Amino acid sequence: MSGLEESLQDALEKIEADGLARSLQPGEGVDFTSNDYLGFSTEERFRERLRAGLDEKSLSAPASRLLRGTHPAHLELEKKLAEFKGAEAALIFPTGYQANLGLLTSLLGPQDRVLSDELNHASIIDGLRLSGARKHIFPHLDIDALERELARPHPGGKTFIVTESYFSMDGDIAPLERYAALAEKYSASLLVDDAHATGLFGSERGSGLAEEYGIEGRCAAIVSTFGKALGGFGAFVAGSNTLVKWLVNRSRPFIFTTATPPLLLAMMAAGLELCADPGPRARVHSLARRLRDALAAGGLDCSGSSGPIVPVIVGGNEDALEAADRLQQAGLDVRAVRPPTVAPGSSRLRISVHADHSEGDIDRLASALIELLARKETI
Numbered sequence: 001m002s003g004l005e006e007s008l009q010d011a012l013e014k015i016e017a018d019g020l021a022r023s024l025q026p027g028e029g030v031d032f033t034s035n036d037y038l039g040f041s042t043e044e045r046f047r048e049r050l051r052a053g054l055d056e057k058s059l060s061a062p063a064s065r066l067l068r069g070t071h072p073a074h075l076e077l078e079k080k081l082a083e084f085k086g087a088e089a090a091l092i093f094p095t096g097y098q099a100n101l102g103l104l105t106s107l108l109g110p111q112d113r114v115l116s117d118e119l120n121h122a123s124i125i126d127g128l129r130l131s132g133a134r135k136h137i138f139p140h141l142d143i144d145a146l147e148r149e150l151a152r153p154h155p156g157g158k159t160f161i162v163t164e165s166y167f168s169m170d171g172d173i174a175p176l177e178r179y180a181a182l183a184e185k186y187s188a189s190l191l192v193d194d195a196h197a198t199g200l201f202g203s204e205r206g207s208g209l210a211e212e213y214g215i216e217g218r219c220a221a222i223v224s225t226f227g228k229a230l231g232g233f234g235a236f237v238a239g240s241n242t243l244v245k246w247l248v249n250r251s252r253p254f255i256f257t258t259a260t261p262p263l264l265l266a267m268m269a270a271g272l273e274l275c276a277d278p279g280p281r282a283r284v285h286s287l288a289r290r291l292r293d294a295l296a297a298g299g300l301d302c303s304g305s306s307g308p309i310v311p312v313i314v315g316g317n318e319d320a321l322e323a324a325d326r327l328q329q330a331g332l333d334v335r336a337v338r339p340p341t342v343a344p345g346s347s348r349l350r351i352s353v354h355a356d357h358s359e360g361d362i363d364r365l366a367s368a369l370i371e372l373l374a375r376k377e378t379i
């Protein structure tokens with residue numbers, strides 16, 4: 001074993017001893033883990049629309065967008081995405097991770113100040129690190145702490161507020177309207193990661209929480225992804241024409257990467273089209289309420305969250321792993337989420353309710369959770 005491999009092996013053993021080792025495990029059983037909240041990925045209508053994409057002349061676009069990678073389908077979809085989000089323009093990125101990196105590193109620099117919720121996604125954290133901006137991490141959803149920091153003088157650069165709208169591991173919602181008002185009061189720019197809300201919230205278009213709060217025009221940029229409720233893969237940033245022009249010229253994760261293949265664009269367009277139907281959205285919220293009510297009746301309180309992300313906090317890493325393992329053995333695919341994805345001591349079962357679950361699936365999961373966690377007394 002080389003010196004490098006030995007040191008990796010030692011570090012891996014420590015990770016294992018801390019109950020933090022990860023391995024890749026394909027899904028089996030009823031899916032309560034993926035972010036396919038509306039069940040589109042297995043929808044026949046989704047498949048049909050995707051098949052149409054196979055008839056396109058080019059299935060891939062092996063070049064960057066700034067060279068020959070831009071296909072008419074990119075421009076067509078970007079126009080629809082701007083309308084969907086209530087923005088002037090939109091720009092597709094290969095993934096949400098790259099969208100956050102590309103947005104934050106091109107907008108913020110070392111002279112700027114950014115106020116970021118402590119539970120923001122890793123892609124936001126990494127984008128902020130790379131940008132070199134002066135960071136102030138405020139306690140989760142603490143609007144008073146946010147305002148106190150905004151009120152401090154910041155001579156020189158610009159000020160940004162960045163937040164997820166629907167938090168991926170906690171299923172709670174940022175007070176976006178109040179953030180928008182604070183951004184205006186203190187001349188800051190509001191950047192919203194609407195990844196998990198897209199397709200789930202917003203009564204007219206289902207485009208997310210920026211729509212639900214009616215603040216689309218008050219955000220400097222909104223990031224959305226296709227790899228969650230829209231059932232596909234990829235992401236986009238929505239904002240003003242000027243913002244999108246800036247990203248095209250300055251966003252390195254957009255510029256120096258291969259364009260999204262037209263075949264994937266067909267999948268993205270299919271998700272967008274299906275999202276116009278409010279039925280699956282209403283159903284997933286109703287099933288999530290059913291699960292929370294059943295858990296509450298069994299003594300498990302998940303009332304701090306809403307919508308299809310239902311976190312059941314277990315605490316210890318090993319306890320969370322064991323609980324997930326038992327559920328998997330019962331045919332319920334629930335996974336443990338552990339640090340660094342969540343704070344130490346807050347390992348959890350992150351349950352994701354889908355519109356294509358049956359009432360029976362939900363009731364079975366609720367009973368299994370109550371039996372398991374009540375018996376282990378881990379909550």
Ligand SMILES: Cc1ncc(COP(=O)(O)O)c(C=O)c1O
Nearest residue numbers: 095096097121123168195225227
């Ligand atoms: C809040 C949030 N933003 C961004 C991303 C990254 O999106 P993608 O998976 O498309 O890279 C994720 C999840 O993966 C996320 O949860």
